[in-house]
Amino acid sequence: MADAKTGWLKRLGEGLSRTSRQMTDQVAAVLTARPLDQDQIDALEEMLIEADLGPAAAGRIAAAFALQRFGKSSSADEVKEALAQAVAAELIPRQGRFTPLAGPRPFIVLFIGVNGSGKTTTLGKIAADLTGRGAKVLIAAGDTFRAAAVEQLKVWADRAGASFISRPNGADAAGLAFDAAEKARDEGYDVLLIDTAGRLQNKQGLMDELTKMIRVIRKVDPDAPHEVLLVLDATVGRNALAQENVFGNAVGVTGIVMTKLDGTARGGVLVPVAAASDSPIKLIGVGEDVNDLQDFDARAFSRSLVGLEAGAHD
Ligand SMILES: Nc1nc2c(ncn2[C@@H]2O[C@H](COP(=O)(O)OP(=O)(O)O)[C@@H](O)[C@H]2O)c(=O)[nH]1
Ligand SMILES: [Mg+2]
Known part of the structure; x- marks a missing residue:
């Protein structure tokens, strides 16, 4: 089961890799431009729109991300963590469960x-x-x-x-x-x-x-x-x-x-x-x-x- 899970997560990651590669470039730019300035936030928002997140969600995510403080020692992964958290904040309330065996029959x-x-x-x-x-x-x-x-x-x-x-x-x-x-x-x-x-x-x-x-x-x-x-x-x-x-x-x-x-x-x-x-x-x-x-x-x-x-x- 652990293998199966690693498998689908890997496929999901590979599938989304074109999106995440763009993100990675953007994150690198954020890291070199610390402290985070408005131009970086705008560029990030633009990139999120290009990744089909749409203007509304992209704006909210970029705004949430902008509130994060990154120190001089922040790593690329820490910046990505912050971005992932901003995306997750959008999605967690929209996550549902399909439980056909818990309901009435048939x-x-x-x-x-x-x-x-x-x-x-x-x-x-x-x-x-x-x-x-x-x-x-x-x-x-x-x-x-x-x-x-x-x-x-x-x-x-x-x-x-x-x-x-x-x-x-x-x-x-x-x-x-x-x-x-x-x-x-x-x-x-x-x-x-x-x-x-x-x-x-x-x-x-x-x-x-x-x-x-x-x-x-x-x-x-x-x-x-x-x-x-x-x-x-x-x-x-x-x-x-x-x-x-x-x-x-x-x-x-x-x-x-x-x-x-x-x-x-x-x-x-x-x-x-x-x-x-x-x-x-x-x-x-x-x-x-x-x-x-x-x-x-x-x-x-x-x-x-x-x-x-x-x-x-x-
Ligand atoms: N790569 C990939 N292909 C899928 C996925 N789901 C469906 N497909 C493929 O998409 C095509 C259309 O799927 P189908 O179930 O016939 O669509 P339907 O017309 O809505 O019934 C088929 O070739 C499926 O194998 C998926 O999650 N990933
Ligand atoms: Mg069909």
Whole structure:
């Protein structure tokens, strides 16, 4: 387990390394320009904006950082620690937990987000984790829009040893969601994971379908879905923020999954997304493999972002 943790932290650190390299240069400039002057703070703020943290968060972080006192003997790591703490202060209140086995049964989870964001992959990783912990899991292939999407999900379900329910291409996704919810309830499943389409004929069509799915699920269980996970791809940078807006306004999101943090210099976008969203960040994706999904750890993420060993705090 320790190895696995080192592994994903390493991938997170490598993924964010382009961002953190820029930070490191900036930190070096701060160190040579002590005492910290306004030009350095401004340059730091600019760099944070370039790393996709956005102007608002960048301004707050730079301001918090500016309050730090660095002595002549401060090392680069101490400066980075201060920066990581300023980022973490933004993120810690926005950190949530995904605990499907602690809730009611069946615990119904809906995965939403645009095509390619990582919904199906994230669902598959979660299914494998849950069956590995002994849970009885049902997967519903609610992306009935593309035949390939059903196949892809079936592979994940088989690998996880989870049950699978699907419909022919083009079938009504809400009808499938209803049947799946009934099956999960009647057959004693612990968790129902429902995939959805990321694109239909148009955006309104997609939002209508998602709200309809939620409506019919509530006919089976008025408290469901217990979790609506919005899956966002970090590599699209500030576009992730726009997507959060669209989905967040149309559908009641309860948690965010930020994927592809293993391969991007734009991982900083997690900060403005966290600030803008009504729902917390719960999980992060750091690769395509089954083990590459982790609980969101605000401190570890902040440390990786500035190029520090992510796990050193614990
Ligand atoms: N590197 C990396 N790739 C990912 C991650 N999550 C998903 N992917 C890849 O992104 C692509 C789209 O994922 P998919 O789950 O099909 O997205 P969907 O359209 O939202 O269902 C696939 O090639 C996945 O393997 C991640 O955390 N890191
Ligand atoms: Mg998919």
